[in-house]
Amino acid sequence: MWDESTVLMLLQGVGESLYMTLMSTLFAYIIGLPAGIFLVTSSKDGIRPQPWLFKTLDVIVNLTRSIPFLILLVAIIPFTRLITGTTIGSTATVVPLTLSAAPFVARLVESSLKEVDAGVVEAAQSMGASNSQIVWKVLLPESRPSLFIGGAIAITTILGYSAMAGFVGGGGLGTIAINYGYYRYQNGIMFVTVVLLVLIVQVFQGAGMKIAKVLDRRKQ
Numbered sequence: 306m307w308d309e310s311t312v313l314m315l316l317q318g319v320g321e322s323l324y325m326t327l328m329s330t331l332f333a334y335i336i337g338l339p340a341g342i343f344l345v346t347s348s349k350d351g352i353r354p355q356p357w358l359f360k361t362l363d364v365i366v367n368l369t370r371s372i373p374f375l376i377l378l379v380a381i382i383p384f385t386r387l388i389t390g391t392t393i394g395s396t397a398t399v400v401p402l403t404l405s406a407a408p409f410v411a412r413l414v415e416s417s418l419k420e421v422d423a424g425v426v427e428a429a430q431s432m433g434a435s436n437s438q439i440v441w442k443v444l445l446p447e448s449r450p451s452l453f454i455g456g457a458i459a460i461t462t463i464l465g466y467s468a469m470a471g472f473v474g475g476g477g478l479g480t481i482a483i484n485y486g487y488y489r490y491q492n493g494i495m496f497v498t499v500v501l502l503v504l505i506v507q508v509f510q511g512a513g514m515k516i517a518k519v520l521d522r523r524k525q
Contacts, residue, residue, distance in 0.1 A: 311494070314481060319501055321395040322477035325467045326505075329402035330460050336407040340366065341414025342440055352426065352436050366408040374405045374466045378473060395476035398467060406463050413455035417448040450521040457513020461506045468502060478502055 344362050347355040372380075378401040382392050385400045421444055429443045445452070471479025478498045486495025 315478075315494075315497060315501070318476075318478040318481045318498070319505070322464065322467055322479070322502075322505065325395045325398050325402060325470075325475070325477055326460060326464045328399045329406055329463050329467070330456070332399065332403040333406035333410045333459065333463070334456075336403070337410025338414055340407070340411035341418065342444075344411060344415040345418040345444070346436065346440065352430070352439055362411075366411050369404070369408040370412070372405070374401070374469055375472065377401050377405050378470060378475075393474035393476070398470045398475040398477075402463055402466055402470070405466060406459060409462065410455075410459050413459060414452065417451035417455050418444050420451050421447045450517040453513050453517040453520065457510050457517075460509045460513070464502065464505060464509070 340362055343358060344366070345351055346353050347359040347362070349356070349359075351359075378398075381401055381404065385397050386392050388400050389397045391397050425443060425447060426439060429439050434442070467475065467477055468479035468482070469475075471477065471481070471483040474480060478501055482495050482498040485491045486498060
């Protein structure tokens with residue numbers, strides 16, 4: 306069982322899992338970061354309260370977060386085919402992964418930004434800083450440690466989703482675990498894929514925590 310082709314298959318699975326995870330995280334932050342910022346700034350205690358905008362975003366994020374990933378994966382098959390031209394493989398899986406992770410990222414960003422001391426924001430306002438300056442020069446820099454921790458959480462969560470996509474031919478280690486470990490009862494391959502997933506999670510979590518510790522000026 307452990308011949309060269311099996312090893313190459315596992316290495317390809319690792320590469321596909323990393324590709325799906327990192328690409329989905331990137332696109333999820335492209336969507337979720339602005340959404341999280343608007344959730345904070347438009348809230349009643351934000352720097353520019355806009356109840357209608359906050360309520361709209363809040364409802365959208367809550368609704369999309371409530372949809373289980375596997376159901377979302379199947380429900381948006383026509384949309385996935387429209388975007389990528391296919392519904393199987395690692396590239397196709399990036400679409401549902403992004404849509405599933407974006408609201409989660411928005412909540413992570415919102416939580417991180419809310420940790421910024423209100424006194425720092427008030428000081429910036431008293432010095433005449435505009436709302437955009439407060440966001441880019443106060444809120445985001447001050448919340449960097451928490452944002453990186455949230456990023457590590459997002460990556461590991463998306464990695465778990467990518468493994469679930471293996472049930473529908475999503476590619477990566479999840480597909481290998483399903484096709485060989487589950488359907489063909491090759492417990493050795495199942496065990497190896499689990500170990501590889503755990504190792505990848507630990508690497509991302511460790512990197513995120515290390516970066517956050519370096520950036521946390523409060524402990525320096």
